């Protein structure tokens with residue numbers, strides 16, 4: 001193997017740059033040429049790429065986002081786009097591809113693998129909804145971003161006896177809302193995986209107010225409802241002055257946490273080593289502290305990662 005390529009695809013997340021850097025450095029250390037493909041699969045279809053050096057990845061480790069840029073590529077969902085992507089890789093002399101992204105990107109990677117390209121996928125998505133990995137890249141940084149925002153919010157909420165409803169991302173997965181809810185001491189975390197009772201929540205909020213508590217925080221995952229919808233329901237029932245915060249894309253950016261930088265380094269190096277070991281059609285994952293490789297077809301056909309029952313039990317015991 002002489003030349004490999006790396007791309008970032010789908011929604012960006014913090015740690016992608018660190019993973020690209022690890023791939024480039026590990027590739028060069030092993031005597032490979034490394035090509036960086038811009039704008040994900042779209043750049044592959046449009047042949048937008050450049051040869052990477054250690055200088056290309058210098059100063060990128062601590063930066064959020066992805067300097068190769070990313071895209072959600074509709075063409076990659078159709079046969080002509082998939083064929084062109086595979087042909088372009090061969091035309092570029094690329095013998096192994098590393099795809100950094102979420103489950104949609106991994107489906108694109110699996111298609112290329114079925115077309116005979118050696119592919120290794122790295123799970124990167126703040127949603128933490130990818131199976132066969134305890135953590136995806138970017139999750140830890142997103143959680144820290146949420147905690148920072150909620151800690152600030154609590155200061156102002158306490159000054160006005162206010163209830164805040166905070167909306168997190170995550171699509172249909174409640175991981176971010178649940179874990180941040182536990183870690184920031186929220187009163188509730190409303191997640192798609194569990195039912196909630198708005199009357200019970202309102203009674204609880206009223207009791208807290210009567211006890212003299214000066215703030216209440218309710219985390220809501222975007223897959224449940226909007227923060228505005230929950231705030232309106234509270235206002236209608238008990239008339240509390242309720243404010244909202246929609247965290248949105250703020251969660252995805254910023255300097256990666258130490259955990260994400262280390263995970264990115266481990267994933268990036270393992271991806272290159274897997275290609276060199278002629279492992280193909282695999283998705284890397286973190287399992288009980290170790291890096292594992294799961295068959296990519298299995299990974300993309302196994303559905304979403306469920307929330308760990310222990311985490312749900314922990315939240316329940318803490319009264320969230």
Ligand code: F6P
Nearest residue numbers: 011102125126127169170171252
């Ligand atoms: O999958 C990552 C994610 O940030 C989700 O949590 C969110 O629903 C979605 O992407 C937002 O997508 P976009 O960046 O296209 O608005």
